[in-house]
Amino acid sequence: MNQVFDFQRYSLLVRKHWGDNRNKYLLSLGAIASLLLLWYGFLILVDGHGAMAQDAQAITYYVGLFLTGSFYASTLFADLANKPKGINFLAVPASQLEKTLVMFLYCVIIFFVCYTCIFYAVDFIMVKVGNAVEAERWRERHIVGSVFTPHEIANVFYKADKHNSGNPFATLTIVLLLFFAVQGAYALGSIYFPAYSFIKVTITILLLILFFIFLVAKVLYPILPKGGFSNQLTEFNLYIPGKDWASNYIQLPTWTDNVLFGFFKYVIAPVFWIATYFRLKEKEV
Amino acid sequence: MVNIQQLHFGYRKKKVFTGLSLHLQPGHIYGLLGKNGTGKSTLLRNIAGLLFPDQGTIDVMGFEPGKRQPAFLQEVFMVPEEFYLPNIPLQQLVTSLSPFYPRFNQQQFDRYISEFEIPVDNKLESMSYGQKKKVMISFGLACNTSVLLMDEPTNGLDIMSKSQFRKVMAGAIDENKCVIISTHQVKDLENLIDRITIIDEGAILFDQTIEAISSKLSFRISFDHEEVKRALYSESSLRGSAIIANNTDGEESKIDLELLYKAIVTNRQSIQSAFHS
Structure with missing residues (x-):
């Protein structure tokens, strides 16, 4: 039997994880649905016109995804903070890779699918409720000549952009990839900071962002000539008095831009999960 | 079966072992005795691969425990002093965990559960600490692993259960198994163990067969x-x-x-x- 990965053992572990956590997971999904219902209910109450607009639905989807997904990821290896639970987890006869991949499956794939299904289930109901409420308000106002247009259920993965004829999935793909990277960071944090993991990882991420801002503002800008970055990170427009903006610029080869974005889009999340695997291997209880 | 050579281990502020060596053979029940805080549980967790030695080597049936390979983990079962069981029915625990142990025997498990008089229909969370401990012991024995580590197994057991424990243990040992029981309640192990190892201050004070x-x-x-x-x-x-x-x-x-x-x-x-x- 393979000591690194065996599909039969992996399936057993997936089933065991579900059996051990079924109640917790079902309750959590119920809680997410309730929070979405409450939030939409609040929006419908306070905003009579655009509560269920497609943008509001998409924002709700992504904010909810980031918050609940990060929180779930931060609890992923919380068992290792507790000696009895940690022993129970580490002593199960499966490899560390299988254990990491089970967590990956639940945290990244199953959570994402479940959250999206829950979101659309709630969204479907609340768009109907929102439209009914708005239609009632519209009838009460009796605005002559106006037509009531009901809101439709948003496709949260598709952003119609009037100004950009490019791929309508591009922006939201980046947001999703960013989500998977953030989730990976919280999963890694849950093994590094077993107690108060969510708070500690959030503080760490904020500190890193602050450090990056400081680096750009206090270290990078003073050594660069006057000007600013254009849309691409690898293109710097020089400010020369009396000349048009962007008439002079410094540009690094295009491939550097692709490599940089490719790294942020596709490498960060896997790197966090690989680090999680190695950290689990060296975990002691 | 279990070969420990020059084990050095310490926590951040406290050295626990400084060159401990021990050789344990199959077919015996070893009693690991010692005061609280002398390193009995630490030694068991080193053998189980839950802690890694600072120096020295531990060999369990040719495996290095720290690597926690599945083939090693299915040969070693640990009943910790403080343990966790998920809040699921007993039968579900068996269904989900036993397939990981190739030599798990359901009849044996049912027999131990019946000897310990554990209510099988109850969820684990509704059981008392003693009942849960007996479930752990029964499961550990029924897994038929080559190495069975028990940390203070009689803690939390009432007088009748302690006697049931001795009876069950006596019937569970065979020439292929090595059972290591750590305890400071030496009376509970009388007539059960066949070798006594006493550790104190991270060293072996005494190691003799009965x-x-x-x-x-x-x-x-x-x-x-x-x-x-x-x-x-x-x-x-x-x-x-x-x-x-x-x-x-x-x-x-x-x-x-x-x-x-x-x-x-x-x-x-x-x-x-x-x-x-």
């Missing part, structure tokens, strides 16, 4: 002042003095583990002299 102890030492109650004075260890009681003396006439006596433990902790040299003579 057979060797019986042949070298004599445990009895004495009213003879001269005999009490000559004894390797004595302790006065209401019914005379309990003594440990050299076994000169070759007659085997019932080992009083508690007395032996106290004798070794307080006067190790005199006891060990009996084994070197």
Whole structure:
């Protein structure tokens, strides 16, 4: 039997994880649905016109995804903070890779699918409720000549952009990839900071962002000539008095831009999960 | 089966082992005795691969425990002193966990559960600590792993359960298994273990088989002042003095583990002299 990965053992572990956590997971999904219902209910109450607009639905989807997904990821290896639970987890006869991949499956794939299904289930109901409420308000106002247009259920993965004829999935793909990277960071944090993991990882991420801002503002800008970055990170427009903006610029080869974005889009999340695997291997209880 | 060489291990502020060596064979139940905080649980967790040695090596059936390979983990089961069982029905626990242990035997498990009088229909969370512990012990025994580690298994068990535990354990050992029981409640292990290892301050104070102890030492109650004075260890009681003396006439006596433990902790040299003579 393979000591690194065996599909039969992996399936057993997936089933065991579900059996051990079924109640917790079902309750959590119920809680997410309730929070979405409450939030939409609040929006419908306070905003009579655009509560269920497609943008509001998409924002709700992504904010909810980031918050609940990060929180779930931060609890992923919380068992290792507790000696009895940690022993129970580490002593199960499966490899560390299988254990990491089970967590990956639940945290990244199953959570994402479940959250999206829950979101659309709630969204479907609340768009109907929102439209009914708005239609009632519209009838009460009796605005002559106006037509009531009901809101439709948003496709949260598709952003119609009037100004950009490019791929309508591009922006939201980046947001999703960013989500998977953030989730990976919280999963890694849950093994590094077993107690108060969510708070500690959030503080760490904020500190890193602050450090990056400081680096750009206090270290990078003073050594660069006057000007600013254009849309691409690898293109710097020089400010020369009396000349048009962007008439002079410094540009690094295009491939550097692709490599940089490719790294942020596709490498960060896997790197966090690989680090999680190695950290689990060296975990002691 | 379990070979520990020059084990050095310490927590951040405290050194626990400084060069501990131990060799454990299959077919025996080892009693690991010692005061609280002497490193009994730490040793078991090192053997189980839950802690890694700072220096030295641990070999369990050819595996390095720290690597926690599945083939190693399915040969070692640990019943920790503080354990966790998920809040699921007992049968579900068996269904989800037993497939990981190739030699798990359902009939054996059912027999232990029945001997321990555990209500099978209850969810684990609704069981008492003692009942949960008995579930862990039953499951560990039914897994038929080559190495079974038990950390304070009798803690939390009532008097009847302790006697059931001894009975169950006595019937569970075979020549392929190595059972290591760590405890500070030495009375609970009487008539069960066949080798005693006492650790203190991170080192092995005493390591002998029950057979060797019986042949070298004599445990009895004495009213003879001269005999009490000559004894390797004595302790006065209401019914005379309990003594440990050299076994000169070759007659085997019932080992009083508690007395032996106290004798070794307080006067190790005199006891060990009996084994070197």
